[in-house]
Amino acid sequence: MSVGFIGAGQLVHALVKGFSVAGVIATHRITASSPETGLSTANSLRKMGVNLTTSNKETVKRSDVLFLAVKPHIIPFVLDEIGPDIEERHLIVSCAAGVTISSIEKKLLQHRSAPKVMRCMTNTPVMVREGATVYATGMHADLEDGKLLEQLMSSVGYCTEVEEDLIDAVTGLSGSGPAYAFTAVDALADGGVKMGLPRRLAVRLGAQALLGAARMLLDSEQHPGQMKDNVASPGGATIHALHVMESGGFRSLLINAVEASCIRTRELQHLADQEKISAAAIKKTTLKKVLQQPGVSGTGVAVRTGISLNSPSSKHK
Numbered sequence: 001m002s003v004g005f006i007g008a009g010q011l012v013h014a015l016v017k018g019f020s021v022a023g024v025i026a027t028h029r030i031t032a033s034s035p036e037t038g039l040s041t042a043n044s045l046r047k048m049g050v051n052l053t054t055s056n057k058e059t060v061k062r063s064d065v066l067f068l069a070v071k072p073h074i075i076p077f078v079l080d081e082i083g084p085d086i087e088e089r090h091l092i093v094s095c096a097a098g099v100t101i102s103s104i105e106k107k108l109l110q111h112r113s114a115p116k117v118m119r120c121m122t123n124t125p126v127m128v129r130e131g132a133t134v135y136a137t138g139m140h141a142d143l144e145d146g147k148l149l150e151q152l153m154s155s156v157g158y159c160t161e162v163e164e165d166l167i168d169a170v171t172g173l174s175g176s177g178p179a180y181a182f183t184a185v186d187a188l189a190d191g192g193v194k195m196g197l198p199r200r201l202a203v204r205l206g207a208q209a210l211l212g213a214a215r216m217l218l219d220s221e222q223h224p225g226q227m228k229d230n231v232a233s234p235g236g237a238t239i240h241a242l243h244v245m246e247s248g249g250f251r252s253l254l255i256n257a258v259e260a261s262c263i264r265t266r267e268l269q270h271l272a273d274q275e276k277i278s279a280a281a282i283k284k285t286t287l288k289k290v291l292q293q294p295g296v297s298g299t300g301v302a303v304r305t306g307i308s309l310n311s312p313s314s315k316h317k
Contacts, residue, residue: 001025003152004063006056006078007070008034011095013041014127015067016050018156022129025152033059060085065148068094068104072268075099079107091145092117093135097171098269101138101164114140118149121170122157123178131157132174136164172262180257181210 003025005012012032019025027049033056034042046052053059060066060082068075075096086092086108092115094104101119108115117138125131133153137146146161153159162170185206192202217224232239245251 001065001148002029002031002063004059004066005030005032006059006066006068006082008032008037008039008042008045008052009069010041010124011122012067012069013044014124014131015069015122015156016045016048018126018129018131019152020048022155024155031059031062056082057085060090064089065091065093065152068092068096068099070096072096072099072272073274075104075272076107079104083108083111086112086115088112090116091141091148093149094119095122096268096272097121097175098168098265098267099272100269101136103269103273105138105140116141116145118145119164119167120149120153121167121175122153123175125178126153126156129156131159132177133157133159134162134167134170135159136162136167168262168265169258171265172258172260176257176261180254185210 003019005015016027016030016032019030020027028051031051031053032042032045033053035054036042037046037052037054042052051062056078068078070078075094092104092108094101094117099119101117104117104119105115108117115138118135118141119138120133120135122131122133126133131153133156135146135149135153150159150161185203188206188209189199189202192205193199197205213227217227220227228242232242
């Protein structure tokens with residue numbers, strides 16, 4: 001089996017590193033494509049032994065499992081480019097927020113009668129094999145395809161299948177969740193520094209507190225509220241701190257953050273459906289041939305980006 005990535009950003013870097021550490025696939029069997037091979041993430045991928053290319057078509061040819069890991073509004077243009085090269089062996093896995101399976105299948109059906117498409121939402125802790133991944137299966141992907149994707153993603157963390165209509169909410173919760181956690185640790189560390197702790201120690205203690213609490217929760221059958229109560233002794237320091245958090249709307253802020261991320265994810269699907277990108281985005285995402293296409297303007301540009309694998313393709317059923 002060989003794996004390809006269209007895109008070479010932070011998520012791709014995290015997945016490749018996680019796959020490598022897990023030993024689920026050798027890096028020389030991974031190809032990544034990007035129009036900007038000088039990116040820091042691209043350089044890191046190259047050092048890990050990943051085959052880098054600027055050609056999405058090359059990535060397709062060298063892969064069996066193909067991850068679409070570019071911005072949502074780029075997806076339609078990538079599909080227009082690689083559609084004719086998709087073969088029966090290919091399993092297409094979209095990691096793009098908000099982009100539906102049906103929209104991908106609609107594009108690929110112009111070239112193949114039964115494209116195998118799946119959609120997943122994961123997060124960057126896959127890098128340390130502590131990711132949270134959900135996936136949904138398209139009309140033409142079968143049970144074995146689901147098992148293959150789950151084998152890959154389970155090697156880098158938790159993975160489960162869900163109905164596709166839940167994935168936008170997952171994006172708001174665990175997809176964006178690491179950013180919430182990093183912000184929380186940063187704020188906790190600031191509090192420690194305010195009270196006299198050295199910065200490095202404060203960050204370590206804050207991160208360890210979240211790590212330990214998460215592990216306790218996952219290993220327990222108790223409700224998180226009960227576990228919180230177990231820490232807060234009557235009249236103690238913790239309950240006073242919790243009072244301050246409640247007064248500041250801590251819970252509401254987190255709920256609203258998940259909701260905002262989910263809503264934005266749905267907006268991204270709308271942008272992808274329009275198949276247009278801004279003039280500012282053109283410079284970052286397009287290859288030179290795009291601007292040479294007839295009728296292309298700064299407000300409606302077909303974009304070609306990608307990640308590719310240099311190992312030979314092998315069929316799987």
